[in-house]
Amino acid sequence: MKVPFLDLKAQYKTIKDEVNPAIQNILDNTAFILGKSVLQFEKEFGEAHNVKYCIGTSSGTDANHLVLWALGIGPGDEVIIPANTFIATAWGATLCGAKPVFVDCHPESYNIDPAKVEAAITMKTKAIVAVHLYGQAADMDALNVIAKKHDVILVEDAAQAHLAEYNGKRIGGLSKASSFSFYPGKNLGAYGEAGAVVTNDEELAKKIAQLREHGQSEKYYHESFGHNYRMEGIQGAVLNVKLKHLESWTNGRRKVAAKYKELLGNLAELSLPKELPNHKHVYHLYVVRVNGKSLEVREETRNRLQSFLSENEVASGLHYPVPLHLQKCFSYLGYNNGDFPVTEDLAQTGLSLPMFPELTDEQIEYVASKINEFFRE
Numbered sequence: 040m041k042v043p044f045l046d047l048k049a050q051y052k053t054i055k056d057e058v059n060p061a062i063q064n065i066l067d068n069t070a071f072i073l074g075k076s077v078l079q080f081e082k083e084f085g086e087a088h089n090v091k092y093c094i095g096t097s098s099g100t101d102a103n104h105l106v107l108w109a110l111g112i113g114p115g116d117e118v119i120i121p122a123n124t125f126i127a128t129a130w131g132a133t134l135c136g137a138k139p140v141f142v143d144c145h146p147e148s149y150n151i152d153p154a155k156v157e158a159a160i161t162m163k164t165k166a167i168v169a170v171h172l173y174g175q176a177a178d179m180d181a182l183n184v185i186a187k188k189h190d191v192i193l194v195e196d197a198a199q200a201h202l203a204e205y206n207g208k209r210i211g212g213l214s215k216a217s218s219f220s221f222y223p224g225k226n227l228g229a230y231g232e233a234g235a236v237v238t239n240d241e242e243l244a245k246k247i248a249q250l251r252e253h254g255q256s257e258k259y260y261h262e263s264f265g266h267n268y269r270m271e272g273i274q275g276a277v278l279n280v281k282l283k284h285l286e287s288w289t290n291g292r293r294k295v296a297a298k299y300k301e302l303l304g305n306l307a308e309l310s311l312p313k314e315l316p317n318h319k320h321v322y323h324l325y326v327v328r329v330n331g332k333s334l335e336v337r338e339e340t341r342n343r344l345q346s347f348l349s350e351n352e353v354a355s356g357l358h359y360p361v362p363l364h365l366q367k368c369f370s371y372l373g374y375n376n377g378d379f380p381v382t383e384d385l386a387q388t389g390l391s392l393p394m395f396p397e398l399t400d401e402q403i404e405y406v407a408s409k410i411n412e413f414f415r416e
């Protein structure tokens with residue numbers, strides 16, 4: 040049985056009758072950039088996260104840049120970022136000319152470890168970017184305490200965590216501003232590139248909207264430098280349709296996670312993702328870790344498991360094979376192997392299993408049976 044890592048076609052089939060006319064409507068009205076569809080999406084997506092303002096953007100990467108840019112982060116500033124995240128989290132800082140300062144992740148949550156954040160704060164630190172990685176919220180209470188104590192700004196990169204909850208509240212409004220990605224493979228994915236920033240700060244929202252559109256307050260009047268980071272009308276239309284399904288798709292992901300837990304929970308050789316108390320995990324990714332004695336053996340076993348699954352037509356992924364502090368592009372920062380052991384361990388021993396709401400019980404059972412077979416051999 041073939042089990043893809045993600046099946047966007049399966050989802051498209053279920054919404055084709057809604058999404059095709061929505062796109063056709065944009066074509067008929069030639070409303071290609073921003074416009075009504077984006078305005079409606081901004082309103083509804085902000086409401087879904089209980090946040091007052093939402094600004095649609097051209098991608099999650101651009102949303103990350105806009106947040107730090109609008110906050111005035113620039114050359115000479117330092118921005119604290121988890122070493123365990125997708126590279127786009129760091130581009131927010133680098134595009135502003137600031138220095139990313141990496142911090143290890145927590146062994147249970149895989150999110151930035153608040154206990155290690157304080158040691159990374161210097162006189163130059165201006166912001167901390169909390170990433171809700173794989174779909175589970177970072178420890179926002181602890182991070183807010185640290186940010187307050189040191190007078191630095193806390194923001195969220197929520198690219199992987201649409202509708203995730205922390206202490207009964209949706210993420211997005213738990214800091215100064217949050218960025219989201221609607222890359223097609225995300226829990227809420229556009230049919231192209233798209234992203235958004237949400238914030239409760241009216242001034243910041245205005246600034247972000249201005250930077251998104253050439254720094255203009257009105258057409259052809261440019262108050263500041265800016266960029267073209269606008270969301271396309273077609274993406275707004277697709278996202279409006281898909282937002283209505285997001286809660287049910289999120290429940291679908293949680294059901295897949297529960298089934299994996301039922302079928303793999305007794306395997307001593309694997310650590311499964313943990314949903315922490317007072318968190319609602321939305322399982323953008325389902326990352327398991329291989330247990331064992333030495334790191335070398337665990338890495339070798341992980342690699343063999345991935346090959347075995349692939350031979351049996353089960354796709355899997357590595358998120359992320361090279362931690363940010365060891366990426367070539369950041370060699371100028373002078374980090375070394377061994378600096379962030381939890382992140383490095385995860386890179387070497389983690390494996391992302393197929394995760395999307397349309398996965399059938401049969402597919403999940405097949406994946407689990409192949410994993411069990413691998414460890415029984």
Ligand SMILES: Cc1ncc(COP(=O)(O)O)c(C=O)c1O
Pocket residue numbers: 098099100101103124125127128170196198199219220221222233234
């Ligand atoms: C944690 C994280 N931040 C930022 C991004 C960037 O989003 P985009 O691909 O929409 O630019 C992504 C996803 O790609 C992500 O996973």
